[in-house]
Amino acid sequence: MAKRGIKEWILRSLILVIGLIIAHFGVTLFLLSNLGADPFNVFVQGLFRIISTAIPGSGSLITHGRTHMAVCLIIIFILLFVDRSYIKIGTVICMVCGGPIIDFFTWLLGLFLGNGQPLWSRILMLVLGCLILAYGMTIVIKSDAGTGPNDLVAVVISDKTKKKFGIIRLVVDGVFAAIGFALGGVLGAGTIVCIALVGPVAGVFLPINEKMIGKIIRQHSTENQQD
16 A cells, blocks of 8 residues: 555656646746746746845845745745645745756757747747646646645635635736736736736646546556556
């Protein structure tokens, strides 16, 4: 029984990693469109601006990336008191691996896309990026091995209020973007598109990926029982 549990945990972790790669491929496409940051990073931009302004000369110490990680850690810390069952090893994997994955895809896609893309191409990249992000994000969530700290906010609120994830995610993205913009973050047209698309599209993909992942897990469990 314990052995099956370990195998299932490994399988769910592999599914999470696949979803993480898909989601961050979408994030990279979205970012390369140069039409605006995702809502969470608008918030991080604004927070970074406030901190760096309040503490002169802290630019080399308090970078955007470190501010991003600090916000993630704060969200995790808060959830430890709200409901620690949401904090899993996959949450740490998402937080630690997301940046390097985006860096890799930025380099890879940069070899083909280059600079100076026409506006229609950039809009296409933005929309495709949002759709791919939503799909990958729901694989991560339904792997039940953990998810990114910013996604956790929407997941927890959705579970606690029994409201649809897609709507909650839209609201959470809107709040992050609005606060970030008020703090001085850059709110581009792509940010608005991301807010409007990712939550509702994720709401459509969630039951699809739940069914797919459930089938994979059940099939794996059946094979183990036969062995």
